[in-house]
Amino acid sequence: MATSAKSTDISKTDFGKSPINARLSAEQKLKLLTDMVRIRCFENESVRQYSAGKMGGFLHVYNGQEAIATGCASLMGDDDHMITAYRNHGHALGVGMNMNECMAELFGKATGCSKGKGGSMHFFAPDKNYWGGHGIVGGQTPLGLGLAYALKYKGVKGAAMCFMGDGAVNQGCLYESLNMASLFNLPVIYIIENNGYSMGTSLERSSAFKSCLAERAAGFNMEWAQCAGTDIYEVRASVQVAMERAHNESRPTMLEIDTYRYYGHSTADAKHNVVGGYREREEIDFYKKNHDPINVFKAKLIAEGVLTEEQFDTLEEGIKAEAAQSAVFADESPYPEVSSITEDVYYEVDRQTEAGRTGKHFFND
């Protein structure tokens, strides 16, 4: 067993009883489960399609971490926003982007959410308060601060959730951002999705810390907390505390959520489950068996009498079909036109405003 294996026991606290969860209808609970399964099935399909050679570049999948994006997205009101790193398919689906536009983006097609211009790491849906999808580790942390700043500037009661990995916490701009978040009383929630690894480097090999990573926020006089990311009820209950702090006090929070990724860092990571790799297969199996957010929640809903095994199977079959269909959609979609390469660079040029028609913006000829 790798030394990095986290032994977070499934919590003894029943977070189903916390107010934010107790008020959920059966339908809403099923929606949470559905959303997690949608992420899982989408990612499985995308790995399949990647292996079939349908995409270029990297593919970082979210399997194992579904409770976090789903739980957080489920708490978003009209003025709450989300921004994350490159492992972003779960967040995208969580806020309501559809599988077709996401899969088509992976395929580099014109029907993709960014018209094939962003790729796997760069999904966006500003109409759903979803600001990406960012490929530079930690680079999104000042942007999340800016979203929170804008909310406060406009006087709306909202929060900006800014996600990062456990590797991203060692980027300097995060600490500049924490300082400013606290100094300026901004409603930002920094969420560390601690899956124990940054690529092939375990948490212990990358970060110096006392009790956990989020504790670093204490130095900025910022509230912080740590919770487990297995039980979506726990995620929701923990994030809700930070949400209320953002909404009611305009104060930031740093929240660390322990989780685990089943696949490698990306599809290019061959060392994640082999002998002599950076983690043992037993460790992966341990998490799949004991901490799988979908299995855990499914069991809870069955115990609550909200779901049956058969209903789950039907649900899952339907979602698998939806994911498979998205691959067909992506496959059949056209590639973008070559002429589109120079579109969406400048707002003013795209709109052919007077500014966009003045001077030479591109130097191709």
Add this chain to the structure above:
Amino acid sequence: MALIEYRDALNQAFDEELARDENVVLMGEEVAQYDGAYKVTKGLWKKWGDKRVMDTPISEAAFIGMGIGASMLGIRPVMELMFWSFATVAWDQIINNAAQVRYMSGGLINCPIVIRGPANGGTNVGATHSHTHENFLANVPGLKVVCPATAYDAKGLMKTAIRDNDPVMFMENTLLYGEKWEVPEEEYLIPLGKADVKREGTDITLIAHGRAALTALRAAEILAAEHNISAEVIDLRSIRPLDEEAILASVRKTHRAVLIEENKPFCGVGAQISSILMEKCFDDLDAPVLRISSIDAPAIYSPELERKQLPRPLDIVAKVLSIC
């Protein structure tokens, strides 16, 4: 028309745009209570208060990034870098976020931010404080780059930059902040991408931007007075978008060109322009296009030498005489 300092012209632009649009905010180190390291934002905090004019910690990466994030939600931040040289610590935010977010979102997001401050050598502050990034930044599709040479241009271009819906990198010059030019009382805007013929001539075209445009003007005076050469001076004002038409029209008239910048030569702005002239004006040219940049080494401290590292009027005169 009133004669006002370059810094005050910028100050007027900020004041007018703060009044015009409630989403405009000024941010940066020392811009509010201290009135700006170079007093460009003098009095604005007093007038507009904490919400509109805001001091930030010394955290260029985070405050530039914060401005970019806020602009994605519709705020129009005007961010001061105390020196453009310090942009290197915010480089990731500028290059990867401001410049790419529109493209990578397939046009769903835009970033109406202005990042501004002085970008110049010549003040004996050593290499770390003397960078001129206009060529680097103009190399990045998605960014716009502006380098005004006079108070009049600074004000008109700044007002346009603030209203522009794309990220504009606005490069000022500490050596010009205290210089005075005529600036009209009434409101005016100068479009980005429009060069200014600062002096008309018939024998040769001098193309420059920023303070180098003023150096070129002095060279043109000497050429006229002492060598009977009529030089036309084109001040690019904006690097990207670039006024290619003005460049071509002038060189087709004069048949000769010398390109001057305070930037370094390798892949400098002049390199791009000479490539354009080669492709589009080859048959019009009666002599090779020549370039003058600052001497290709880090900015030297020594006051006596730094003056010589940057292009001087007589350097331009000598280049011109070599082809006229």
